Amino acid sequence: MPEATVVEAVNQALTLEMARDERVVVFGEDVGRSGGVFRATDGLYGKYGAGRVIDTPLSEGVIAGASIGLALAGWVPVAEIQFLGFVHNGFNQVVDQLARVRYRSAGRFSAQVTIRAPYGGGVRAPELHSDGFEAHFAHAPGLKVVAPSTPYDIKGLLLASIRDPDPVLFLEPLRGYRQVKGEVPEGDYVVEIGKARIAREGTDVTLIAWSGAVQLALQAAEDAQAQGISVEVIDLRTLVPLDAATLAASVTKTGRAVVLQEAPLTAGFGAEVVATIQEEAFFSLQAPIRRVASPDVPYPVQMLEEQYLPNPERVLEAIIATTRE
Amino acid sequence: MSEAAPAAHVNLDGVASTPMPPMVRYLDEDGELLVEDLPMSDAMALEGYRVMLRGRRFDERSVSLQRQGRMVTLAPGIGQEAATVGAAMAIDAKTDWFVPQYRELAGQLWHGYPLRLAFLWHVGHPIAFQVPGDLKMLPFQAAIAGQLPQAAGLAWGLKLKGDPGVVLAIFGDGGTSQGDFHEAANLAGVMKAPIIFLCQNNGWAISTSISQQTASETLAQKAVAYGFPGIQCDGNDLFAVYATVREAANRARRGEGPTLVEAITYRLGLHTTADDPTRYEPTEMHDLWVNRDPLRRMQLHLIARGIVDKAALEAIEDEVKDELRVAWEEAQKEPAPDPAYYFGQVHADHSPRLQRQLGRFAARDGEAKRRA
Numbered sequence: 031m032p033e034a035t036v037v038e039a040v041n042q043a044l045t046l047e048m049a050r051d052e053r054v055v056v057f058g059e060d061v062g063r064s065g066g067v068f069r070a071t072d073g074l075y076g077k078y079g080a081g082r083v084i085d086t087p088l089s090e091g092v093i094a095g096a097s098i099g100l101a102l103a104g105w106v107p108v109a110e111i112q113f114l115g116f117v118h119n120g121f122n123q124v125v126d127q128l129a130r131v132r133y134r135s136a137g138r139f140s141a142q143v144t145i146r147a148p149y150g151g152g153v154r155a156p157e158l159h160s161d162g163f164e165a166h167f168a169h170a171p172g173l174k175v176v177a178p179s180t181p182y183d184i185k186g187l188l189l190a191s192i193r194d195p196d197p198v199l200f201l202e203p204l205r206g207y208r209q210v211k212g213e214v215p216e217g218d219y220v221v222e223i224g225k226a227r228i229a230r231e232g233t234d235v236t237l238i239a240w241s242g243a244v245q246l247a248l249q250a251a252e253d254a255q256a257q258g259i260s261v262e263v264i265d266l267r268t269l270v271p272l273d274a275a276t277l278a279a280s281v282t283k284t285g286r287a288v289v290l291q292e293a294p295l296t297a298g299f300g301a302e303v304v305a306t307i308q309e310e311a312f313f314s315l316q317a318p319i320r321r322v323a324s325p326d327v328p329y330p331v332q333m334l335e336e337q338y339l340p341n342p343e344r345v346l347e348a349i350i351a352t353t354r355e
Numbered sequence: 356m357s358e359a360a361p362a363a364h365v366n367l368d369g370v371a372s373t374p375m376p377p378m379v380r381y382l383d384e385d386g387e388l389l390v391e392d393l394p395m396s397d398a399m400a401l402e403g404y405r406v407m408l409r410g411r412r413f414d415e416r417s418v419s420l421q422r423q424g425r426m427v428t429l430a431p432g433i434g435q436e437a438a439t440v441g442a443a444m445a446i447d448a449k450t451d452w453f454v455p456q457y458r459e460l461a462g463q464l465w466h467g468y469p470l471r472l473a474f475l476w477h478v479g480h481p482i483a484f485q486v487p488g489d490l491k492m493l494p495f496q497a498a499i500a501g502q503l504p505q506a507a508g509l510a511w512g513l514k515l516k517g518d519p520g521v522v523l524a525i526f527g528d529g530g531t532s533q534g535d536f537h538e539a540a541n542l543a544g545v546m547k548a549p550i551i552f553l554c555q556n557n558g559w560a561i562s563t564s565i566s567q568q569t570a571s572e573t574l575a576q577k578a579v580a581y582g583f584p585g586i587q588c589d590g591n592d593l594f595a596v597y598a599t600v601r602e603a604a605n606r607a608r609r610g611e612g613p614t615l616v617e618a619i620t621y622r623l624g625l626h627t628t629a630d631d632p633t634r635y636e637p638t639e640m641h642d643l644w645v646n647r648d649p650l651r652r653m654q655l656h657l658i659a660r661g662i663v664d665k666a667a668l669e670a671i672e673d674e675v676k677d678e679l680r681v682a683w684e685e686a687q688k689e690p691a692p693d694p695a696y697y698f699g700q701v702h703a704d705h706s707p708r709l710q711r712q713l714g715r716f717a718a719r720d721g722e723a724k725r726r727a
Binding site: 055081086087089091092094095096097098099100101102103104105119122123126127132133134135136137138139140171172174194195196224270271272274275 | 481484485486494498501503505506508509510515516518534541542545699700701702703706707708709
């Protein structure tokens with residue numbers, strides 16, 4: 031099977047879907063001739079033209095808001111937000127408007143809209159280019175939040191997201207764009223939204239992560255193995271809807287769990303994962319669930335970035351701690 | 356910057372003033388014609404008047420029902436009927452979209468929104484937000500100017516499709532302070548989207564006066580910055596609003612892009628039923644605008660031109676009263692929404708978690724009903 035990076039997998043999905051469905055339009059800042067700042071939309075402008083691959087003014091509010099109108103006009107919009115940190119300029123349009131189109135029109139309208147954004151840090155980007163803001167959006171009823179980690183899942187879940195009749199916020203691991211390579215089938219396939227993946231099987235501790243942190247989790251699991259601890263790594267792939275069944279099955283087996291998130295600790299999505307595990311598998315737990323997260327300070331500029339983000343040592347510490355309780 | 360630009364020193368005098376076209380007016384305050392050529396037939400004018408009256412009496416009835424505790428907090432459009440009906444008359448309900456804020460009901464009635472649903476809106480029934488059948492209209496919007504990026508996207512999408520439709524998007528003076536207004540206007544200008552931005556400048560955003568809202572001389576001139584025309588019209592003059600919006604719609608249909616229309620009107624009623632304008636509104640200002648009431652103006656005009664007499668106007672009053680009575684009766688027959696109903700509208704399908712929440716919810720609800 032051919033290999034691709036994460037960003038190539040994004041590009042493959044967009045190229046394929048634009049050919050398959052003439053209603054798909056791709057738009058956002060610099061997505062046209064430039065092919066996007068990460069080249070995710072590279073080549074689309076040449077293939078599908080200025081009528082379907084469209085550069086917009088620098089306005090996340092109108093990118094998100096106009097996607098609703100484009101959907102009402104019969105298009106299938108795929109909007110790119112250049113960095114997730116910028117999406118708050120359009121927070122009202124994403125959370126209060128896009129997420130509620132079906133609900134607030136009592137089913138008359140729906141918004142088959144995908145909003146793509148790079149997610150997470152670790153690439154020495156400027157301020158507000160690296161934040162983990164997924165929890166803000168996971169709390170918005172009506173919005174699906176998809177955050178895969180591997181090129182295979184990126185392609186399959188992006189295709190599923192574009193075809194989903196409801197709005198999806200599709201988070202792409204910024205750190206993995208070029209660093210993470212993997213096998214990606216050339217043709218059309220979808221990965222179901224709302225299904226987690228066992229990224230590594232294990233028996234002693236369940237380690238849960240999503241997006242760019244999955245790579246870190248796999249590394250920590252490898253380190254733990256060297257110390258005789260067998261770690262099962264779950265890649266959530268989708269945050270909303272959350273795959274509680276896979277979480278429950280794994281924790282029922284291992285009896286221990288560590289939740290890893292890149293975002294700051296308090297009220298992060300990891301808290302939702304912890305709450306779900308205790309609801310679904312409390313009597314299997316042999317130890318308190320541990321969280322590994324960034325501290326409750328804003329994402330720092332480059333020189334402090336490495337100390338800020340969770341690293342393999344911190345994850346390993348949490349794994350070891352949970353096995354001693 | 357053009358290479359040919361000559362050297363110049365800094366000069367900031369006069370740049371805040373933008374030459375604008377004169378405000379469009381057809382009728383004076385007593386309904387006398389100021390121009391020879393009317394933009395619509397007498398029959399159409401009479402029909403426009405009827406819908407304005409329907410909106411006015413609906414609002415009055417709603418406020419009364421709200422005071423009796425039979426309706427939720429609502430925002431009447433009293434005094435603004437010419438602005439919204441005139442604009443609605445200028446577009447084609449078969450092809451064109453009406454995108455409201457929440458004080459445009461009279462115009463929405465013209466576009467095809469039923470009175471029965473309007474009443475259901477004011478009792479808090481979700482079906483009012485559904486917008487029936489294939490009526491080209493978005494639901495009411497509580498977020499000020501939040502509908503505008505969507506309307507701009509809709510207009511842009513219609514243009515990309517080669518669809519002949521145009522979009523009429525309505526908002527208020529307060530809306531022009533929102534980023535959503537500016538971002539939508541900017542996008543619409545760039546994309547030459549077929550949209551009419553109709554700003555109902557009614558003088559107040561709750562208690563915030565227009566001079567507290569903006570330092571611009573006019574709201575219409577904000578369009579200049581986005582590269583399309585802005586124009587004021589007398590928003591209490593049905594003919595002026597109709598003629599202005601019709602021209603803007605024609606322009607949009609010709610592919611020339613958006614227009615910003617500032618309809619100068621006045622909120623004669625309350626911001627909402629939770630508001631008390633006596634705390635901030637000068638009495639003399641209110642009295643001034645009572646004399647400019649668009650309904651009174653149309654009545655004087657229709658009588659002066661012999662289109663109707665007083666008896667005919669009274670007959671229309673009676674007909675509207677009957678329509679309202681029937682619509683309110685029908686609205687009251689609408690079954691209360693099943694509390695489980697709202698689970699069905701979140702996504703096309705239920706996630707397992709939502710399905711489980713629904714199951715628990717339905718069980719509790721069923722239990723409560725058995726006890727009751």
